[in-house]
Amino acid sequence: MAVAARVAGVLLTAFFFGLTFEGIGRKVTARIQKRYGPPWYQNFIDVLKTLTKHGWTHGWIFDFGVVMALGGVIATLTFVPLGNFVAFPGLDNFFVIVYLFTVGALGMAMGMVGTGNPWASIGVARALTLMLGYEVPYLIVITSLLYNFKTSNISTIVEIQSVNGWNIFRFPIGALVAFICLQGMLGKEPFEAPIAPAEIASGPMVELSAKYMGLLMLMNTFMEFVEISIFVDLFLGGGNYFEFLLKYLTVWIFAIMISAVLPRFRIEQAVYFYWTVPLLLAFIQVFLVVAGM
C-alpha cells in the first residue's frame, strides 16, 4: 500500500507541478517578449478543454498509440526519483528509465504515423534523427558519472551528492553537456525541428484532435518531468521534495529562457552540432573521470 501511495505521489506531483511549471514557463517567455502572458494555470485549462472536445480517429493504431504513449511515460515516471522521494527504492536504474522512456516515444511515433499523414512521418523521422544526435553525448556523460560512482542507481548518486556536494561543481563540463542535450530532449529551440509548426504543421501532432491532443500534452508534460528530474537528480543533488521542486523550476526556467531567444537549427545541423561540440566535451569529461581528477 505504501508503494501505491508513493506511486500516486509521484504521478500527482508530475501532473500538478509539471503543468504549473509549464504555465510559469509560458509566463516567463511572455515576459521576455515584453508580453503579459497567460495565467499560470493556463495549461490545466488547455489540457482539460481538449479532453472535453469531440475528436477524430484514424483507426485502432492511432488510439492504441496514444494510450501506449501516455501509459509508457506514466510507467517510466514511477521509477524516477524526485530527490529523495523514490517510489521504488533500488529499482531506479538509469538504463531502465532511459529505455522505458522509449516505450512512450515509440507509442507516440506509431500512433501519429498511423494517422497516415506524411507531415507526421517527417516529424517522427526528424525526432528520431535528433535523438541519435543528443543521446550519444548525453549517455557518455551520464555513464561517466555512473562509472565514477560505481552504481547505476540514480538515488544512490543523489545520496552521495548529499555528502560530497553537487555534481555540477565536481563535473561542470559534464553538466554543461547534459544540459545542452536536455534542451534537445525537451524539444526546445534551437532543437525544435521535429515539431516545427510553421514548417511541417507541428509534425507528429498534425492530425491530433481533442482528447488525443490532450493526452499527448499530458504525456509531453510527463516526459519533460522525467528528463528534467534526471538532470536535477544527477547534477543538482536532488534534495528533499521541496528542494527538488525548486531546483526543477530553476532548470526549467533556464531552459525556457534559452529557447525564448534562439532560432531553430536544421535537423542535420543539430545532429552535426551534437556530434562535434558536446561529444568532444563529453570526452574531456570522461578523460577527467578516468584520470581520477
Next chain:
Amino acid sequence: MSNRGNVKIDERTVWEKIADQLRSRSMWMLHYCTGCGAVELPPSMTSRFDLERFGIGPMATPRQADIFLITGYLSVKTLRRVIYTYEKMPDPKYVIGFGSCTINGGIYYDSYATINRLDYYIPVDLYIAGCMPRPEAIFEAFTKLMEMIRKGEANGWKRYKENYEWYKQNQLRSLGEVIIHDEFHE
C-alpha cells in the same frame, strides 16, 4: 446529420456548462488568411496587445483548433478550402468573420468570383465590422465570443449539424461541380 430531436439547441448539461467554461478560456485559433485581415493578427498576438493572456494562441492545423478566423474576402476558390478546413475541425468549433467582406462582400461585392455572404455556407458565430478591424476590435470580438461560449450562445457548430442539408445545398449551388482527373487537372 444526426437529428437532435426535441432537444433545444442551447440546452446544456452540467458537464457541458463546465466544459464551456474551459473552452472559453482556452481558444486555439486557426487563421485562414484569405484576405487583408490577416495582417491585423500579428500585432494582436505580439507584445503590444498579447492575445495569449486570454489563453488564445495560434495552432498549426484545423485538427487542433477551436476558432476559425476568416480574415477577409472569399473567392469561390478559397471557399472550397474554407469548407474543407471547417469540416476537419473537431466539435465544438467557432467561426469569426473578419471585416465587411464576410458580411456582404465589402468593396469586392460585385466581382464575379466573390462570395458575398459567408453564413450561407458555414455558420458564423460572430462578425467583426470594419475594413479592416483594428486589434482593439478583434479583442472586443474575442471577449464577446468568450462570453457567448460561457452562456452557451455560440452554437454555430450545432446549427451546422442541424441544417447540414441546407448548408450543403448552398455550397453546391455556389461552387458548382468540378470534374477532376487528378491533382494537376482541377
Next chain:
Amino acid sequence: MQNILLVAIIGSVAGYLLSLFYRRLGPIILLLISLYAFAMLWEIPSNTAENFLGYDVLYLTTLGKYFALLSLIVFSAYAIFNIVWIETLKTPHAFNALSILTLAGTLGVFFTTNLVVLYIFWELTVFASLFIVPMSKSEAKRAAVWYVTITAIGSFAFLFATFLLYSKFYTFDLVEISRNLSQLPKPTIWLVVCSMLTAGIAKSGVFPLHVWLRNVHGKAPDTFSAVLSGQLVKMGSYLIALLLSIFPVTTLFPHFYGGVNILSYILIWLGNVSILVGTLMAIKQNDMKMLIAFSTVANSGYILIGLALLDQVGFAGGLFHVFNHAIAATMIFLSFAAVVYRTGTTKIDELGGLIHRMPVTFITYLVGIISLAGIPPTSGFISKWMIFQSLVSRGMFVTEIFVFVGSIGSFLYVFRPLAGVFLGQLKSKYKDVREVPIIMQIPMILLVLVTVFFGVFPGQVLEFIVGAQKEFGIDAFQYEGTKLITSMGYWDTWIVFVMFAVGFLIAAVLYLITPKGKKIPLEDQYTSGEFLHNFDLYHYASRFYAFLEREYGDHPSLENLYASLVNALKSLGKGIDYLVSRTASAYVFWLGVILLLLWKGW
C-alpha cells in the same frame, strides 16, 4: 543426440520423397523432427558424451544445448509457417530436404567439441543452406556465390587451424587441446585462435566479413531469411562463444584495458565497427529484408562485444542477446514473408498502410522490433542492459559510443519499415489484400508470446546462461526470480512489467472516460487546404532519413572493394587463360619460357 541427428538426416531423405507426392508434407516432417528433437534434448543433461556411428565424438555442453534448443524454436516456427508458404516455390521437395538437412547440420555443430566433426557438420549446414538461397529469385545466384565464398574463407581458416593443432597435439578434441594450448609458442597461438575465430566471424556477419548478409538475407526465399538471420548466423556466434570460453583466453593473452585482454579488445573493436556499419547502412536501405540484414550485422556486433567481455555480466548479456536476436529476427523475417506472400514486393516505398489489412503481421513485426531495439518489457532490453552494465562498469567509453549509436540507430531503422510498410496511407493497389492464412499466423503469435514471456520471466534462459558460464569457469550471472543483479545495481522485470500495465491502465481509463473519437477514413487528412485525389502519393516512405543519409552519402564500401578484388582476379584469370590457351602465340610464349629456364639451368 545420435538418435536426433540420425532422425534428422533420414528425415531429410523422407522429406524429399514425401514432398514429391504432397508438397506440404515436407514442412510437417520438419516440424515433427524439431519437436521430437526439442523434447529429446530437453531431457538430456548437459556434459553427456555419446557415440556417433561408433565414434566417440558427440559431447553436449550447456552452451551447445542452449543454442540447439534455440535453433529448434526457430526451426519449428519456420516449419509451421512453411506449411502454407511452400506453395509459392517451384522446387518444394528439394527445399524441404535441404531445410531438414540444415537443421541436422546445425544440431551436429552444437553437439560436438571434436574439431573435425564440427567442421563436417559446419560444411553440411553451409552446403544445405547454399542451395536454398537461390530457390525463389533467379538473381539470388550471385548472392549464393557471395555466401559460399565468404563462408569458405572462414571454414578454410578453421580447417587449417584444426590440422595445425592436430600436428601439435595429435587430437581433435577441443577440451583436451585447450588444456595444453598454452604450451605452444605465442605466434602459433595467435595464428590458431584467430583463424578459428575467422570462421565464427564470417558466419555471424561481423565486419569485415559482413558483406554477404545484405545479398543473401535480402534475396533468399522469404522464410529462409528467418532461418539465416535467426539461426545460421547464430552458429557463428556459437563458435565464437565456445572458443572464447573454452580456451583460457584471459591467461593466454596480455591484459589491455579495463580488465579486457588484447584479443577480446580486438574482437570488441570488430564488434564496434560492425555496429556502426550495420546501423548506418540499415538506415539507408529501401528493401526491408536488406534493412534487417544490416541490422543483423549490427546485432552480431553486439553479441560479439558481449561475448568478448568474458565476464559475469557481459558474457551473459551476449548469450542472452543471441536468444533475443534469434527470436526477434525470426519474427521480423516471418512477418516480411507474410507481407511478400500477399503483396509480392519487398520495397518499402511500394507498400503502405498494411496495418489496416494485416493486423497480426503488424503486431508480430511491432513486437519483433521492440525486442530488437531493446525496449522493455520484451526480452531484448535485458541483454542490452547487461551489456551496457558491463561496459560502464569497466569504463569502456569509446565502445559505449558505438553501442549507443547502434542502440539509438536501431530505433531509426526499425521505424522505417514500420512507417513505410505498415503505417501511413494504404496503397490503392493493396486495398483488397487480406491477412495471411491462420497457419501462418500461428508461429508469429507464438513468437510474440515467447518474446514477451521471457522479457518478464527471463529465469529459464538465464538458467542456461548461468550453466554455460559455470561450465567454463566464468563467474555466474546473479539473479533471483525476476530480479537481475549486477555490481552496478539491479532491476526487476516483473515490477517493471506491472508498472507498465498500471501506466497503461491509467492511460486507458483516461482515454475511455473522455468523449469518443469519431472514426474517419485514411483519406480524411490535413492537407494544408489542398484537395488530393491520389492518396498513394500522400505517403512518406522513400528516402525516409534523407537529411541524415546525405551526411554520410559518399562512404567507402567494403562490398565494392571485394567486388573490385574479384574483378582484378578475373582479369588475371583472363590473362592466364589467354596464355595457356592453345594458340600459336601462347605456344611460342611457353616455349620461350621453357627454353629460358633450360638455358639458365634452373
